[in-house]
Amino acid sequence: MRRAIFCDEQGLFRGTDEDAWDASASPIVAVQRGAREGEEVVGVVRIYEVEPGVWHGGRLGVARAHRKQGVVGRGLVHKAVTTAHGWGCRRFLALVQAANVPFFESIHWRSLEERTHRDHPHHLMEADLASYPPGDEPRRPPGPGFG
Template sequence: MTPPYSFELVQSRETYLAYLRLRRAIFCDEQGLFKATDEDERDAAAFAIAAVHAMHPGAREGEEVVGTVRIYEAEPGLWYGGRLGVARAHRKQGVVGRGLVHKAVTTAHGWGCQRFLALVQVANVPFFESIHWRSLEERSYRDHPHHLMQADLESYPPGDEPRPQPGQGFR
């Protein structure tokens, strides 16, 4: 049986801190892409999205952040996703990564996205291709090979989640 997951915009400080801890565990500790933190200037304007695993369905207690992604608008209509990460224990099923990508792209699409891009590690290119993305070019990021990839927005209908107003954050 697949564990129950929800994919949601981060709306509390507690969830945001868990989201940052997971990013740090994946991108700093596990992959070594960054030293002490993977936070950067994009985080200030980005919308954080978390995959939450409910250990006891229907109860807010016992929830764990098991996946992360952020989205941001670089210019009107041009959105990027980044820092997609899934806790090691939740990677094999593919459910969490797909859910995060779907939530990220449909949310941005609902907020006026006309083009959605992401810089994807080479090992993850086949996964993205399987969910309606295409590679635009190869790039190096932090001395690691990546692909700049674009989502096929026709495969991601616009979401209806309201866009938070600037200053509504919890940071």
């Protein structure tokens, strides 16, 4: 799904969007049950710790058919931040495409600064952890990259 969104659809990457963070990231996947083949992946995000207590979310992607209402994206962001918060996160950041800043602001994030990433406007944003109580998701060792 990441390849379809970030490489094919948006053209931000050529071939793959995988990077060094994938090796240590914890992927979170949104699945729609009851699809034709039983389950369908409708969204993805990854979280990773860059230094003790400082976590980043990234590569948030939602299948085109599930973007309009924001339900999948909102759920993925909530799960990402509450999971990291439960694992000791004291600060949660993400580099967000400029077009998505209003969505993130509506769910208790604030822009820290504007940046250009891969020739596209982005904002470095921070989640208000008071709005995301720590989750109780068990922490598993990171797995292999995904794409």
